[in-house]
Amino acid sequence: MPRYALLVEYDGRPFAGWQRQADQPSVQGAIEAALARLEPRAHTIAAAGRTDAGVHGRGQVAQCDMDKDWDPFRLSEALNYHLKPAPVGILACARVDDEWHARFSAIERRYLFRLLMRRAPATLETGQVWRVNHDLDAEAMRAGAAHLVGLHDFTTFRSVMCQAKSPVKTLDEIRIDRVEGPAGPEIQFRLRARSFLHNQVRSIVGTLERVGAGAWAPERVAEALDARDRAACGPVSPPDGLYLTGVGYPEDPFS
Template sequence: MLQRLKLTVAYDGAAFAGWQSQAHRNTVQDTLEHAFQKISGTRIRVHGAGRTDAGVHALAQCAHVDLPDRRLSPERWTNALNSTLPPAIRILRCQFTPQNFHARFSATGKLYRYRIWAAPILPPLEFGRAWHISSPLDVDLLKTAGKKFVGTHDFAAFAANRGKKEQDTMRTIWSVQIRRSGPRIAIEIAGDGFLYKMVRLMVGAMTQVALNKMNVDEIVGWLKSGHADGSRFVAPAKGLYLVKIWY
């Protein structure tokens, strides 16, 4: 009987072409599956909780696999995988779960963090870790814009097209919290689910408001109509982190 193993995974997204397996591309899913095959001698499919884009980081992505046996304990799987994987991916924890657990479909919510460095000069160690905005950013306007997203709305105007239209674009945002410490700005967005590039489009709109390039009422209008009137701005992938998944 197959044994289901849950993984908590952290990775530096700059090194990968996203999470999802792609032909002839370096992805997190493919790298994990190669590690499992090297250890077990058999191909094992890795199922992730979500598909992060190229350049997006994860502090606690979740995934699961079905193992053919229980020869290794969860602790030994953690050690074996980390000794096989590149340094840009770390397994934080492994644990056996019931067969009805699914990394994607059992999730009840997610928390994302978006990091901005708001100052004329970006320190080298922040390169690839935050979005550098050198122009003055009005944090009060940023917070005002963020509050407009809280609640249940049609987020069709804040979703990118993956090649087919989303059947359901209603989502509930539980909270949008913004903290500033010197040039560091962290935007944390929690909700029951997110559409393709939804967080980056939300942050893009919020920053446009904070830069006085967009009126906050436009966000309200887009949420009511489900349609964006005018061009949308997608925040760069490098500032986005998947922080937590609730089950």
């Protein structure tokens, strides 16, 4: 069966997450339903990351196995046609080796979190940003984030429901920038690692927001990390504003 890599963009708001749900809409379910319109049978696809309810995708990567040897462009066009009106788009499609796997072949995941600072409601960007009604100190947050870069036991910053075998992960980068977004000033967090624990990004962002607001000293982030205790974590940010922006592979299947 020919295998294809799919570069997927989606608005996470209408979905209960990436993973197929028995009684709720999911991104995986929407794509599998579109595939079944092309080849009428049950389809099971895999993705690089199982994003939670409300989390968006700008560079999610998935794989599908087809009976027919499809031209990749025609497959992406046909999927986009049958995905309507769901807010899911196939940005690119490529034929890959049978051994290639969207999840297990990946060597890097990249996330963006957008935090909007203004008192008025987000209105046009509802669900696309986390709005706070106070200003944040980006430099203080960078100082706090510095304690998290590298190889650590991230027990404090993972959900109690996380199914990962080990809480030890290497966080390669946290970049924090203050930018002028379309709706006002934003703090944008960009995180990069081979893999992430469940709720790790949202736990880190929520904790760093407390640093930026002056409620936590930057050094308290190191203390929370060292505690290896979920109770030591700051508030967990909402999914609004979180995007899976890219997945890295030894060779880019879409290049």
